[in-house]
Amino acid sequence: GAGVSQTPSNKVTEKGKYVELRCDPISGHTALYWYRQSLGQGPEFLIYFQGTGAADDSGLPNDRFFAVRPEGSVSTLKIQRTERGDSAVYLCASSTGQGEKLFFGSGTQLSVL
Amino acid sequence: DQQVKQNSPSLSVQEGRISILNCDYTNSMFDYFLWYKKYPAEGPTFLISISSIKDKNEDGRFTVFLNKSAKHLSLHIVPSQPGDSAVYFCAASGGGSNYKLTFGKGTLLTVNP
Numbered sequence: 001g002a003g004v005s006q007t008p009s010n011k012v013t014e015k016g017k018y019v020e021l022r023c024d025p026i027s028g029h030t031a032l033y034w035y036r037q038s039l040g041q042g043p044e045f046l047i048y049f050q051g052t053g054a055a056d057d058s059g060l061p062n063d064r065f066f067a068v069r070p071e072g073s074v075s076t077l078k079i080q081r082t083e084r085g086d087s088a089v090y091l092c093a094s095s096t097g098q099g100e101k102l103f104f105g106s107g108t109q110l111s112v113l
Numbered sequence: 114d115q116q117v118k119q120n121s122p123s124l125s126v127q128e129g130r131i132s133i134l135n136c137d138y139t140n141s142m143f144d145y146f147l148w149y150k151k152y153p154a155e156g157p158t159f160l161i162s163i164s165s166i167k168d169k170n171e172d173g174r175f176t177v178f179l180n181k182s183a184k185h186l187s188l189h190i191v192p193s194q195p196g197d198s199a200v201y202f203c204a205a206s207g208g209g210s211n212y213k214l215t216f217g218k219g220t221l222l223t224v225n226p
Contacts, residue, residue, distance in 0.1 A: 004156070031212070042117075042202050042216030043157065056213060091156055100145050100212040104156030 002026075004105035006092050012111045013082055021077040021108045025094030032075050033102060034067055035091040043091055049075060050097060082112045116140045117205050119217035127225055132190040134220050136203030139184065143205040147214065148177060148188050151200045160201075161188070193224045 005024040013019050025032050031050055035043035045059040049069045057067075064082075069075040079086055089109050093102035118137045126132045134148075144165040149157035163170040163177045163186070170177050176189045190197055203217040 033213075035216075040218065042119075042204075042218045043214075045213050045215070048213060059213075093156075095212065100147060100206045100214065101159050101162065102212075102214065104149075104158070106154065106156045 004092055004094050004103055006090075006105035006108050008108060009106065010109045010111075012113065014113050015082060015084060017082050017112075019079050019082055019110065021079075021090050021092075021110070023075045023077070023092030023094075023105060025073065025075070025092070026103055027073075029094035029096055029103070030072070031095045031097040032069060033093040033095075034075070034077050035093065035104075037089045037091055037107070039088075046077070079110075082110075084112050086110060087112045114139070115217075116143075117203055117215050117217040119201075119203055119220050121220050122218070123221040123223070125223045125225060126193050128195055129192045132188075132193045132197065132222055132224065134188040134190075134201050134203075134222065136186045136188075136217055137184060138186075138205050140205070140207065140215075141184070142207045143215075145206040146177070146179060146186050147204045147206070148175075149202045149204060149216075150197075151202060151219070157202055190222075193222075195224050195226050198222055198224050 007022045034046040037043045048056040052072045064080045067077045089107040091107045093104045147162040148160040151157040161175045179186045200219040202219045204214040
C-alpha cells in the first residue's frame with residue numbers, strides 16, 4: 001500500500017485478555033518502530049526492528065509486551081494479560097533506515113475495560 | 114524526566130499571522146530535530162527537520178530555528194492558514210544506528226479564520 005497500515009483501528013478488550021496489533025509498513029522499508037501514545041502525551045518509543053530482528057526493545061514497559069517481525073515486513077505487537085493502564089493509541093512507523101524521517105500509521109486505539 | 118519539552122499545550126492565532134511553536138530539550142546528545150503534525154484520528158506526519166550543524170531550515174511557509182547553546186528550537190509558520198490547525202510535536206534523535214525519536218507532549222495550534 002501507499003502508507004503504513006495498522007489493524008484494527010480500534011480494539012476494546014477486557015482486563016486480563018491477550019491482544020495482537022498488526023502493522024503493515026511501507027513496501028521496501030527496512031526499519032519498523034512501535035510507539036505508544038497515552039492521552040495528553042507525545043508518542044513514546046517501544047521497540048525498533050531493522051529487518052527481522054529487534055534492534056532495540058528498551059521501551060517495552062514489561063514482559064507482557066512482545067513484538068515480532070518474522071519476515072522483515074509485517075509486524076505484530078502482542079500484549080498479554082492486558083491491564084487498564086495499557087489503554088492508549090499504539091502507533092507503528094516505518095522508514096528506509098537511512099534517516100530519522102518516520103512514516104506513521106493511523107494507530108490502533110486500545111481500550112482495556 | 115522529560116528530555117523534550119513543549120511548555121505550551123495550546124496556541125491560537127489569526128489566519129495570515131505568524132505561528133511560533135517552541136520546544137526545549139535537555140539531552141546534549143540530541144543532534145537531529147524534527148517537527149511532526151498530527152490531525153485527529155491520524156498518525157503524525159513529518160513536517161520539517163534540522164540537523165544540529167545548522168541553525169535554520171526553511172521549507173515554504175515553515176521555518177525551524179535551532180539554538181544549541183540554549184537547547185531550544187522553534188517552528189515558525191507564516192502565513193498561518195486554518196488548515197494548519199493540528200497538534201504539533203517536537204521530536205529529537207541522538208543519531209546512532211536506530212534513529213529512536215523522543216517526542217514532546219505536543220502543542221495544539223488553532224488558526225482562526
